[in-house]
Amino acid sequence: MLTLSPSLLPSLAAAVLYAAATIYQAIRMAQGAKADKRLLCLLGTFAVLGHSAALYFQLTRPDNLGLDFFGAASMISVAIIAVGMLACSRLPVENLLVLLFPLGLVTELLAQFAPSGTVPLIDEEPGILSHILLSIMAYGMFTIAVFQALLLLLQDYRLKNKHPAGLIKNFPPLQTMESLLFGFLWAGWILLSLSLISGWLFVENLFAQHLVHKTLLACLAWIVFSVLLWGRNRLGWRGHKAIRWTLGGFCLLMLAFFGSKLVREFILHI
Template identity: 70%
Template sequence: MHPLLPSLAAAGLYAGATLYQGLRFGRRQAPDKRLLGLLGALALLAHAFSLHFQLLPGSGLSLDFFNAASLIASAVIALTLLSLTRLPAENLLLLLFPLGALTVLLAQFVPAGTSTPIVEQPGILAHILLSILAYGLLTIAMFQALLLSLQDHQLKHKHPSGLIRNFPPLQTMESLLFGFLWGGWLLLSLSLLSGWLFVEDLLAQHLAHKTLLSCLAWLVFAVLLWGRHQLGWRGHKAIRWTLAGFCLLMLAYFGSKLVREFILHI
């Protein structure tokens, strides 16, 4: 199979699912959850084939900037599709499907940076996997926080759009947000712990900023979860803390990776 085909198929299926969901919301109708899940699963399958060609071109794991973004986007979409079996999280897909289409195309068409293929022991690979899953869940939490902010704003101004009318109640949206935050924070904790156990020098030259920013993000999310449990934090305060923690986490991973691969070329 030519590596271009699954990338184009994934992008096309993501775009089709987004169009279907957008049209249903425009008519103030809830999308068919099974059809949406089927389109998402097919797009994710094509995305997985695309990642196979991009991540494993030869010896080692090619995890450059755009490949990493595509991998994390696929993990985010997979986690959201799995959550649909128990949670009303389909509104998130209206944001996540376009993200999947964008990242799979960028990974296919944008030249890779100077990243060296990763050939490591199982402990390091487990650390990488935990990191990706943590980023995935916390990315879902970030999108959930944005949707919650939009819903809260429109309800307060009494101008709910067709999109907002199909959202679950505000309390359910907040519960979803903190469920994703708890899962992401626990995975981030395991990621940092595995890094401490398996990475030989966690504060090496190219890891110092990433480690520091990841620890700060972990602390921000920990304070938010404590504030929710002890002080009942919710609404705008919870949204602001979520976005602050996410920004730190994205700077930790993508910021350092962007600088190393495309600016410093190391």
């Protein structure tokens, strides 16, 4: 008798809801109209609930947590989407959801159906879990900042070429978009700082062989974002310079987490 994985139904439900929300919002944006925020958030909320339920079944083990490459990507994406929807309740950032919902769709399906590599088991000590949670929140906030930077880049390009209609018609003013970007960057920088501090406090050896690359790259990313925020505050950095620094710091974070994880699980099998 065929036994279905308990994560299959919530995973598929989340994927359908993410797809429906993405298609609906994309159609409204193509028409130059605003999507109904309440409907969008309703679809997103149920998608996040299904996504979270699927993750619970995918990651839990009898005595600990198993966090493989695709499971980690899925967990980060659902955290990003949850933060994005919370931000939508107070800030005009619903345009970000047209990028975030497909991210949730892809990562959840990969976590459900893609073959996993070596599955690292995570100790459930409170200090270690707090470090992991802070790292995920920091990565999620910087991911939102990157998507905001890409939308800002698109808006700037369309305005300079005198094509302000269509997709960007309902965007907030350029100055507001830039202020939102730096708000996300400040939040991400604070969370990344707390993540690094908790790592020093609770991880036995941050410079062990399997952690040294992740630690150094995360510290480099922290320096890049620190310089960017200092440049914004002291030198008034904005526009393309701010976007380049944002993308550079985010690439370092991606290498820190996903680069080392990909190599360890699928190449070295450790």
